[in-house]
Amino acid sequence: MAKTAYEKALEKQQRENQKIAVQEARRQYASTIVSGQPVVSGMRIMDAASEEVFAALLKLYDGNENRYIQGDNSVFPAPYRSSIPSEFEKLRMYGMISSMTFWLGGWEATLTPQGLSYFDDKEKAVAASTSAEAIPTKPTRKEFDVFISHANADKSDYVDELYLTLRKLGINIFYDSEVLSWGDNWKQVILNGTEKSEFAIIVISENFFGREWTERELDEFLKRQNVNGQKIVLPLLYNITFEQLKDKYPTLGEIQAIRTEGRSKEDIAILFAKELIKRYK
Structure with missing residues (x-):
């Protein structure tokens, strides 16, 4: 069924609003870095x-x-x-x-x-x-703003595009596809990445469940969060429900999660940029 003129105009306005929001998030993030x-x-x-x-x-x-x-x-x-x-x-x-x-x-x-x-x-x-x-001293920033923890099976369908969307805002990301190179001890590189990242976006899906290294990454970030009491873990539910999350990972039950359903990757990137700005102010 063809879209009405009103529907087309509404979609155009929504795209324009999203573009403005991305630009504003980029400016705020840049300002936070410069002023710091x-x-x-x-x-x-x-x-x-x-x-x-x-x-x-x-x-x-x-x-x-x-x-x-x-x-x-x-x-x-x-x-x-x-x-x-x-x-x-x-x-x-x-x-x-x-x-x-x-x-x-x-x-x-x-x-x-x-x-x-x-x-x-x-x-x-x-x-x-x-x-x-x-020389005024500022809190030391970690090498990476965020670590994207995910199941490899979700890369092409979702996570690769999320990574690119975050990069457009100038955010420094630990993403295994970009960080790992030929001959690396990949386990050690990933563990080092968990220590060098300020936040962790945990893309949790059915593919994530039960995987040794995705759950190891989650465990590493939860340990850090529990030790310093600072927000680190940002659960992002990909094609699963909150009930599935709580059933599989009860420890995440008290951490606010968001679902990808109904949110564009740009929306999620803006939400993360706001968390980053609050941290670095």
């Missing part, structure tokens, strides 16, 4: 990811008086190519670029004068710092 960076000798030092992306940008600058640069995403290190809008948003907040435009696979931006001299200015600022007290 130390100020040394009056200069805010960028986070490591932003410095790596900005160094790649500077290599493209040809000295033109308008400080204009453009390129495609291949100029950036592979881990950042799926989250370039988020990385550019941080650079804008740091004052490194003054404008930015994106198109499919490409971008253009305008460098600021302070951007051109950032790395030299940073070196001077650090040298001028006379003591460790001159």
